[in-house]
Amino acid sequence: xxxxDTAQPRAADAAGPAPPLGPGPAASGGxxxxxxxxxxxxxxxxSLAALVLMILVFSVLDAQFRSWDNVVAVVDAAxxxxxxxxxxxxVLLLGAIDLSVEGVIxxxxxxxxxxxxxxRTGLDLGVLGVAATVALGAAFGLLSGVLSTRLRxxxxxxxxxxxxxxxxxxxxxxSGERPxxxxxxxxDWASSRFLGxxxxxxxxxxxxxxxxxxxxxxxxxxxxxxxxxxEDIARLSGVPVARYKTAAFAVAGxxxxxxxxxxxxxxxxxxVQAGSGLNFSAIAAAVIGGTLLVGGRxxxxxxxxxxxxxxxxxxxxxxAGVSPYAQQAVQGVxxxxxxxxxxxxxxxxxxxxx
Amino acid sequence: MSDPVLSVEGLTKxxxxxxxxDGMSFEVRPHEVVGLIGENGAGKSTLLKSLVGLVTPDxxxxxxxxxxVRLRGVAHAGSVxxxxxxxxxxxxxxxxxxENILLGAERSAxxxxxxxxxxxxxxxxxxxxxxxxxxxxxxxTDTLTFAQRQMVEVAKVLTIEERITGEPVVLLDEPTSVLExxxxxTLFAQIERLRRRASVVxxxxxxxxxxxxxxxxxxxxxxxxxxxxxxxxxxxxDLHHLLIGRESGGSHYHDEAQRECDGAPVRLRxxxxxxxxxxxxxxxxxxxxxxxxxxxxxxxxxxxxxxxFGAIRSSGGRVTLDDQPFRLGSPRSAVRSGVGYVPSERRTxxxxxxxxxxxxxxxxxxxxxxxxPVLQVKRERGLVDHWxxxxxxxxxxxDTAIGTLSGGNQQKVVLARWMIDDDLRLLIxxxxxxxxxxxxxxxxxxxxxxxxxxxxxxxxxxxxxEEMIALSHRVVVMKDGEVVTTVxxxxxxxxDPVVILEEMV
Numbered sequence: 001x002x003x004x005d006t007a008q009p010r011a012a013d014a015a016g017p018a019p020p021l022g023p024g025p026a027a028s029g030g031x032x033x034x035x036x037x038x039x040x041x042x043x044x045x046x047s048l049a050a051l052v053l054m055i056l057v058f059s060v061l062d063a064q065f066r067s068w069d070n071v072v073a074v075v076d077a078a079x080x081x082x083x084x085x086x087x088x089x090x091v092l093l094l095g096a097i098d099l100s101v102e103g104v105i106x107x108x109x110x111x112x113x114x115x116x117x118x119x120r121t122g123l124d125l126g127v128l129g130v131a132a133t134v135a136l137g138a139a140f141g142l143l144s145g146v147l148s149t150r151l152r153x154x155x156x157x158x159x160x161x162x163x164x165x166x167x168x169x170x171x172x173x174x175s176g177e178r179p180x181x182x183x184x185x186x187x188d189w190a191s192s193r194f195l196g197x198x199x200x201x202x203x204x205x206x207x208x209x210x211x212x213x214x215x216x217x218x219x220x221x222x223x224x225x226x227x228x229x230x231e232d233i234a235r236l237s238g239v240p241v242a243r244y245k246t247a248a249f250a251v252a253g254x255x256x257x258x259x260x261x262x263x264x265x266x267x268x269x270x271x272v273q274a275g276s277g278l279n280f281s282a283i284a285a286a287v288i289g290g291t292l293l294v295g296g297r298x299x300x301x302x303x304x305x306x307x308x309x310x311x312x313x314x315x316x317x318x319x320a321g322v323s324p325y326a327q328q329a330v331q332g333v334x335x336x337x338x339x340x341x342x343x344x345x346x347x348x349x350x351x352x353x354x
Numbered sequence: 355m356s357d358p359v360l361s362v363e364g365l366t367k368x369x370x371x372x373x374x375x376d377g378m379s380f381e382v383r384p385h386e387v388v389g390l391i392g393e394n395g396a397g398k399s400t401l402l403k404s405l406v407g408l409v410t411p412d413x414x415x416x417x418x419x420x421x422x423v424r425l426r427g428v429a430h431a432g433s434v435x436x437x438x439x440x441x442x443x444x445x446x447x448x449x450x451x452x453e454n455i456l457l458g459a460e461r462s463a464x465x466x467x468x469x470x471x472x473x474x475x476x477x478x479x480x481x482x483x484x485x486x487x488x489x490x491x492x493x494x495t496d497t498l499t500f501a502q503r504q505m506v507e508v509a510k511v512l513t514i515e516e517r518i519t520g521e522p523v524v525l526l527d528e529p530t531s532v533l534e535x536x537x538x539x540t541l542f543a544q545i546e547r548l549r550r551r552a553s554v555v556x557x558x559x560x561x562x563x564x565x566x567x568x569x570x571x572x573x574x575x576x577x578x579x580x581x582x583x584x585x586x587x588x589x590x591x592d593l594h595h596l597l598i599g600r601e602s603g604g605s606h607y608h609d610e611a612q613r614e615c616d617g618a619p620v621r622l623r624x625x626x627x628x629x630x631x632x633x634x635x636x637x638x639x640x641x642x643x644x645x646x647x648x649x650x651x652x653x654x655x656x657x658x659x660x661x662x663f664g665a666i667r668s669s670g671g672r673v674t675l676d677d678q679p680f681r682l683g684s685p686r687s688a689v690r691s692g693v694g695y696v697p698s699e700r701r702t703x704x705x706x707x708x709x710x711x712x713x714x715x716x717x718x719x720x721x722x723x724x725x726x727p728v729l730q731v732k733r734e735r736g737l738v739d740h741w742x743x744x745x746x747x748x749x750x751x752x753d754t755a756i757g758t759l760s761g762g763n764q765q766k767v768v769l770a771r772w773m774i775d776d777d778l779r780l781l782i783x784x785x786x787x788x789x790x791x792x793x794x795x796x797x798x799x800x801x802x803x804x805x806x807x808x809x810x811x812x813x814x815x816x817x818x819x820e821e822m823i824a825l826s827h828r829v830v831v832m833k834d835g836e837v838v839t840t841v842x843x844x845x846x847x848x849x850d851p852v853v854i855l856e857e858m859v
């Protein structure tokens with residue numbers, strides 16, 4: 001770590017009035033106490049521990065859970081959520097929120113089903129169709145970003161609008177007749193396996209890697225951290241904040257587009273509701289993993305821990321025979337508990353909560 | 355004599371009701387450390403903000419190396435060679451040191467949008483080497499101490515050297531206010547080092563520090579430069595007098611209205627109160643007494659006030675109100691015990707701008723105008739009309755949004771909010787006249803006199819010592835979180851502000 005410039009690295013604690021443990025108020029007279037150190041790291045460690053604990057408990061309870069087949073099943077089940085969560089992570093890093101996921105996925109699911117060989121159109125674009133769908137997802141993200149930054153409308157509202165637009169586009173494309181995917185290549189994504197896992201899972205692994213590279217090595221990724229960490233300071237330093245916010249939304253949209261392609265492959269046809277339930281799960285997964293809604297904290301890999309927590313939980317509950325209705329409630333409880341735990345160290349600073 | 359690097363001529367900035375800069379002029383020559391001192395409200399912060407383009411002056415010229423510039427923001431100021439180390443710091447906490455130093459101007463560390471971490475660390479290290487810092491460029495910024503982050507900021511400011519021809523001007527805004535003693539020594543050594551490659555403007559209200567570090571000192575008061583002094587030829591007492599100046603006579607403060615209260619019972623007794631910013635503070639306030647709390651920024655006096663009102667947490671101590679134990683918990687319990695608080699940041703903490711005068715006035719004691727949960731509009735109207743008349747609040751109607759009134763009238767509403775409580779026992783005034791014009795100040799002084807005469811205990815924090823001394827019966831002086839002394843300020847025998855100032859710094 002750093003070698004201190006001054007006498008002792010924690011002079012603040014050594015002398016005078018000791019602030020209460022952990023984070024203090026940002027500016028309360030005496031010493032300025034910086035933001036809580038590594039709150040997100042604590043959160044990630046905690047969720048990793050929860051994941052391990054859950055796996056242990058389910059393994060003891062149920063022999064079927066610890067079988068290799070079940071491991072594969074969990075990974076395959078996590079694939080679409082993982083890709084969507086990678087995308088959403090970039091928006092959350094900004095300190096913004098994206099509620100357009102299900103709409104964008106709906107529109108993209110219909111688009112890809114109609115562009116590859118299918119029962120309704122004469123098109124057979126194959127990989128080009130997939131690329132076009134990912135581009136459409138990015139375009140939706142671009143729209144959310146432009147609306148948020150140029151019209152200065154909170155992302156909460158713009159993305160809710162884009163959600164509705166996406167579902168509308170999906171419904172128009174659907175036009176009463178479900179397009180069945182007849183492209184064998186795309187069909188193979190969900191059915192053929194490589195080293196035991198479906199192609200969809202491998203695509204997800206690739207997407208996670210790409211997401212991590214974007215986060216670590218590109219301006220879009222690094223500036224997302226800067227904007228989420230302290231937007232005004234980033235602006236003062238000359239960062240074109242609006243442009244990079246918009247770019248982050250576009251990156252997120254591209255991942256939703258890819259998620260739609262994967263879901264469509266699994267469903268075998270273009271479905272308007274292909275993304276149903278994914279928005280909540282993706283936000284929950286990201287937050288559980290340590291990508292907090294305040295922005296600038298967490299990241300793609302942390303979010304993936306959250307994805308595994310949710311998927312393992314769901315899988316374990318199914319094997320344990322818990323009703324699917326109860327599962328949703330359990331998921332809700334877990335999200336609330338996780339968020340409360342994540343913000344616990346800074347609770348006394350949360351003077352106004354809306 | 356060499357030409358000035360930076361010169362400011364007749365800089366003026368007016369805000370509604372206040373003139374922050376009133377034709378300010380000064381210059382900075384190459385490799386010079388220039389000190390700027392002034393009390394709160396003297397115009398220091400507005401001046402600095404103008405110099406980095408965060409405030410657009412109404413009139414006047416800023417020249418850099420003889421050329422007039424119109425600054426559009428921090429990044430633009432950097433491109434002409436003016437950089438500032440902000441008091442509240444301007445680093446993104448969740449990024450690495452290297453990213454912060456180069457943020458927005460990464461140069462060869464980012465090619466085609468792709469980060470090259472090794473190049474980034476090398477470039478950042480070059481900046482850190484300029485100031486001889488051993489901070490790891492790969493460290494996350496929020497793991498550093500305040501003093502270390504300040505060094506990172508200096509390194510970041512020096513990146514403007516690569517963008518300009520010639521040497522930069524570095525503005526240091528109250529750089530020592532939250533540093534420990536040994537850290538200050540490190541900073542001063544750094545300033546000596548810095549002057550070899552830049553000109554430095556050092557802004558502070560700590561006179562001894564300004565005298566120690568500066569080649570020349572400008573004294574600011576009321577938005578103007580009132581004196582330019584040579585640090586080797588003056589002592590702190592001379593500067594104190596220049597700093598405080600002389601305003602108007604006694605009638606401004608309604609001196610004749612100050613009542614003796616020696617025999618009055620002790621209303622508030624504070625014993626060993628501690629918070630994050632103050633340690634074992636003890637003092638008393640009698641009924642009808644006005645007690646001032648003096649201290650520079652970081653002395654912990656704001657902490658004492660906010661802790662008493664329950665707005666921040668206290669970590670220990672005993673407080674009694676009329677000899678009854680007084681639990682420091684929340685503002686709500688304080689209000690219920692008859693304690694009121696007028697915050698220093700009126701617009702953000704004192705009023706709710708879009709709500710009406712009436713709503714803002716009755717806010718703290720809604721019970722007075724309600725029957726059960728139902729608001730009695732007629733009763734509220736009667737109460738509000740009474741106070742608007744009594745305090746001479748100038749408002750078109752009680753339903754006018756308070757945000758549209760002048761600062762003085764807003765403040766009267768805030769005071770009335772507490773005065774409507776017949777059982778008000780203690781009123782804490784945190785800079786009650788900040789941002790008010792002379793007439794409005796005088797009105798607020800009269801109200802404070804009235805409150806004290808009616809037996810309310812008043813705890814007063816003030817921007818200027820003159821005001822505090824004039825209004826108070828006693829002044830408690832704080833420094834570094836502790837009470838250092840108490841100065842009696844009785845009617846007719848007011849001490850010289852310098853006596854208190856010398857205890858403060």
